[in-house]
Amino acid sequence: MREITVRVNGQERKRLVKDNELLLDFLRERLEVRSVKAACWRGECGLCTVKLGDHLVKSCLVLAVEADGKEVETVEGITPDGELTPIQKAFVSHGAAQCGFCTPAWVLATHELLQANPHPSEAELTEATSGLVCRCGTYNQIREAVEEVSQARPRLAKENLASS
Amino acid sequence: MTADAFVGKAVPPEDTVRKVTGTALYTYDWEVPGTLYAKLVTSTVPHAKIVRISLESAKAVPGVVAVLTGKDMPFRVGMYAGDRDLLAVEKVRWAGHPVALVVAETLEAGERASELVDVEYETLPAVFDPVKAMEADAPLLHERMEEYKHAPVFYPVPGTNIANRFRLVHGDVEKGFGQADELVEEEFRISHVSHAYLETQNVVAQAYRDGTYEIWTSAQSPFVVRQIISESLNIPYNKITIRVPFVGGGFGGKAGLQWEALAAMASKAVGYRPVKLVLSRKENFSSGASREGVVANVKAGFTKDGKCVAYKVRFVLDAGAYADYTVNVSRAMGYSAEGVYEVPNVQCESLAVYTNKVPTTAMRGFGYSESNWVLEQVFERAAKKLGMDSAKIRRVNLLRPGESHTATGEKVREDVGDPRKVLQTVLEGIDWDGKVERPSEPWKVRARGFALCVKGPSQPPNASSSAILKFNEDSTIDLVLGTGNFGQGTATAISQMVADQFGVAVEKVRVDPVRDTGKSAYTWQTVGSRGLFTDGVATLRACEDAKGQILDLASQVMRLPKSELEVAEGAVKAKGRPWLSIPLRELVFGYVYPNGNTVGGPVIGRGQYTSSLNTYLDPQTGQGVPTIFHTFGGTAVDIELDLVTGAIEVKKAVQVFDVGKAINPLLLKMQLDGGFIMGMSIALFEKIKFDEQGWVMNPNFTSYYLARMKDVPKDFVARYVETPQFDGPLGARGIGELSMISVASAISNAVFRSTGVKLNNLPMSPEEVWAAISSQKPELLAKAMESYGRVETAVKARQ
Structure with missing residues (x-):
């Protein structure tokens, strides 16, 4: 066991952790940050994605001790004033969540992408989210949501769905 | 609010805010x-x-x-x-x-x-092959099968590994073969796949x-x-x-x-x-249940003018060690064998067979997806043999609402959907008669194909649903449902219907996300695309019940006969005299007279739905009425096949379904897109691999690949047809599972139409496809390799 100090969503957290404790378990079990999910526990699905320092990481592949002295951001941290961010609003209006289990990871990843690159191309979006999976298949809706925010060009989600 | 203020509108699901903020809690978080x-x-x-x-x-x-x-x-x-x-x-x-x-x-x-x-x-001794498991000397998995409690519609064969034997017969299949000009006789196989729901x-x-x-x-x-x-x-x-x-x-x-x-x-x-x-992901793969594997043998006979006159098929399901739900999969596979077509002579046997592999269970579109994989390719083969267009052969055989009977002998009602319009819309969506685009490389092939499908919920005849509608003090509504919500948005769609029934804003109707057997209204299961239909009808009945109570009270208070009153715009109004009205808020918790005297009390509406039309199927012939509705649909694709690697890329997808009434076009599009993507993933990538001891060899998402954003076609057309169903909620039918069924067949048909290569085995992974090309059309592969080599050489020369 050793003591680490991590700033999680702007709050300093000091905890004793096991040497082999995953950042995923540290966040979920010790700090009860429940937006961080897991579906594969080996870096394939991306549901445990968090921001560590300046980078998105899969928290099942990072030890808690590696986060010592660093900042961690999860989806709880991107809405400091309580108001939904533009990408969150766009996810809602475009129906970019079905079961929702992977949604926090997608919101965080696309939010960070749009912070770093306000106008990502389709290839950049695909590349930036290549580590994430959505079994319900909301990829089209996520694409539309990102497009709306990036181009500030409102587009109805049902646009394609003309009644015949 | 007008009468149709929310039904038909793209209302986003109300629980998405919790999902995007990470505050939606799952059992995993509990x-x-x-x-x-x-x-x-x-x-x-x-x-x-x-x-x-x-x-x-x-x-x-x-x-x-x-x-x-x-x-x-x-x-x-x-x-x-x-x-x-x-x-x-x-x-x-x-x-x-x-x-x-x-x-x-x-x-x-x-x-x-x-x-x-x-x-x-x-x-x-163990057995891993379902066909071998049916042999007389095969090791027996369940020695005491006769003691098991089976639901009455299943026919296990104790003393063997057969967990269920479903039979369907109508007409005389041998007589039909006698009338046929062309025969199609083939074997098809489907690998085990994982549901891969992300919450284990x-x-x-x-x-x-x-x-x-x-x-x-x-x-x-x-x-x-x-x-x-x-x-x-x-x-x-x-x-x-x-x-x-x-x-x-x-x-x-x-x-x-x-x-x-x-x-x-x-x-x-x-x-x-x-x-x-x-469960860990590995445990979920190797100890949880998956979708079964299938070996199907089919023989079909067609006349010169394209009529399918005989269809004989045997499905053998690799059910694994436990076939609890899979016995019903075998039943559905059997009775859906004929799909959207009317065939006069059909003989079908569908067997769920135990093997020493992971147990199997229901999966989105079960039975129908598997029978579709066989049937729709058989039609494509027949079209080629007869030199007939893929669309024409289907038109010849399509069910005719009002006239035809399904494989189980059920008369197809006129209001159940319009398969011809679906076909036409599919063809328009993919520009069937237009020119196929040129491939991006000379060793690739660009091709179009399509497949049709139909499905209803596979449920016992007595499966029922109910709904409770509770008015609150401020006239908002707590709608109590049992149907689950894991992405389909059924609660949202049903809330829209309720809002319009009372002329209130949809935000005034809420369904709590948690389901609880002690508190929720009963519903049998959330499966089979049944929720919107069954729980929707139950809810509309609950609305009628609540309205009746409200109007009784209003009649007393307003001193007008009930027949002269109506509920509209969040109030009770006198018909033709809208200035005589009382807001719902003053009625739904009892009406208070100026002196404090109160009449009535909290309004609670209740409704239930059980189909009175369904029957068990005859044990010998499979005849009867198995489902409460049929949704017709189809998928078309434009693909690019790399002959050198065997890889298939979907360039364009078209999904068309006759949904009866589109209650919420946004939710509908989400299902049509999501179902296509899942169907495509299963068609092209997914296969649980077993070693010689039946161990799952790929219990993870590295070697069991799921479609990602890069795999999704850029061009995506989702359309719907609306033929209202008279007993559906506002005419609607279910759709959730349907969106996946015809995807694999459409892709395979595209490959066959353009190259003549038969892809009979799922998945159509590059290895499978490449092996099929090299064994069936070596000249095609040689030509592709040659042009690939030529380009490679040219590139190298330039370097």
Whole structure:
């Protein structure tokens, strides 16, 4: 066991952790940050994605001790004033969540992408989210949501769905 | 608010805000104070007698509370076939079969102890191939099959490995073959696939000393979970409460019983402490249930003018060690054999067969997806043999509403949908008569194909639904439903219908996300695309009931006959005299006169739905009425096939369904897109691989690949046809599962039409496709390799 100090969503957290404790378990079990999910526990699905320092990481592949002295951001941290961010609003209006289990990871990843690159191309979006999976298949809706925010060009989600 | 203010509008699902903020809680997130953690110990051999289980060293691990085995809970459970144990009793039936459960203070202690459980086995011969498992001398998996409690519509064959034998006959198939000018005779295979819901199977259970049980589970069917536990463990229904919070995907794989009974028994065994069991992804693959494998042999006869006059098919389902839900999959596969076509002579046998592999269960579109894979390709083969256009051969055979009968002899009503319009819309969507685009490279082929489909919910005739509508003090509505919500948005669509019934804003109607057998309205299961239809009808009836109560009260207060009053725009109004009105708010909690005198009270509407049309199917001929509706649809694709690598890329997807009435076009589009993507993923990538001992070799998302954003076609057309169903809610039909069914067949048909290469095996992975091209059309491959080589050489020369 050793003591680490991590700033999680702007709050300093000091905890004793096991040497082999995953950042995923540290966040979920010790700090009860429940937006961080897991579906594969080996870096394939991306549901445990968090921001560590300046980078998105899969928290099942990072030890808690590696986060010592660093900042961690999860989806709880991107809405400091309580108001939904533009990408969150766009996810809602475009129906970019079905079961929702992977949604926090997608919101965080696309939010960070749009912070770093306000106008990502389709290839950049695909590349930036290549580590994430959505079994319900909301990829089209996520694409539309990102497009709306990036181009500030409102587009109805049902646009394609003309009644015949 | 006008009468149709919300129905037909793209209202986003109301629970998405919780999902995007990470505040939607799933069973996986659920903790009860004092929770113990459970860990499975699984069999290392595929088929063996358990001689001895040594638990001493496992129990000695600090933190371990108990180690349980099948002897501690010798129950047989199941929904349709009743063939499962909670932990292996006497013998193990597949490599991965749970033999013991460690319960510990921490998961770490549980994991360490699980490795110390020592099981001595006496191995038995095992069988992994379902066709071999039907041979007379095959090792038997279930020696006491005759003792199992089967639902009445299933026909197991004790003394064999056949868990269900479904038969369907109409007309005389041999006579039909006699009339045929062309025959198609082929074998098709489908590999096991995983539902791959991202929240793995998991449960928290607490037994109490008063004999009650509280269970939180990631499940599609809380009421059926309760039913199975109650019936199998002999506990009264009302002593079991099943709670289902948000569910991280189901796709049929969470429809029956999962680990709920095991966790409940474990909680009791450890002295009534809560027990949590979360499967790892690997455990979910190797100890949970998957979609079955299939071997299908078909012979079909067509006349010169394209009429299918005879269709004979045998499906053999590789059901794995337990076929609890799969017996119904075999039944659905059998009665859907004829799809959207009317064939005068049909003979079908569909067998669910036990093998020493992972158990299998329902999956999105079950039975129908598999029969579609065979049928739609048979039609494509016939079209080619007859030199007929793919669309024309279908028009010749399509069911005619008002005239035709389905494979089970059910008359196709005029209001059930318009298959011809669906076909036409599919063809328009893909520009069928237009020019196919040029491939991006000379060794690639660009091609278009399509397939049609039909499906209804595969449920017992007595499956029912109910709804409770409660008005609150401020006239907002708590709508109490049982139908689950794991992405389909059924609650949102039904809320829109309720809002319009009372002329209020949709925000005034809310459905709590948690389902709870003690508090929710009963619904049989959330499966089979039934929720919107069955629970929708129940809800509309609850609205009528509530309106009746409101109008009775208003009639008294307004001193007008009920017949002269109506509910509109959030008020009761006198017909033709809208200035005479009372807002709902003043009625739904009792009307208060100026002197305080109050009449009436809280309004609660109730409604239920059970189809009175469904029947059991005849055991010999499979004739009867199995489903409450049929949704017709189709998929078309524009693909690019790389002849050199065998890789298929979908460039454009078209999805068309006759939904009766589009209650919410946004939710509909989400299902049509999502279903296509899942269908495409299964068509091209997904296959559970087994080694020679039946072990799952790829229990992870590296070697079991799921479609990602890069795989999704850029061009996506989703259209709907609206032929209203007279007994559907506002004319609507179900759609959730449908969107996946015809995807694989459409892709395969595109390849066959353009190259003549038959892809009979799912998935159409590059290896499979390449092998098919090189064995069936070596000249095509040689030509492609040549042009590829030429380009390679040119590139190298330039460098």
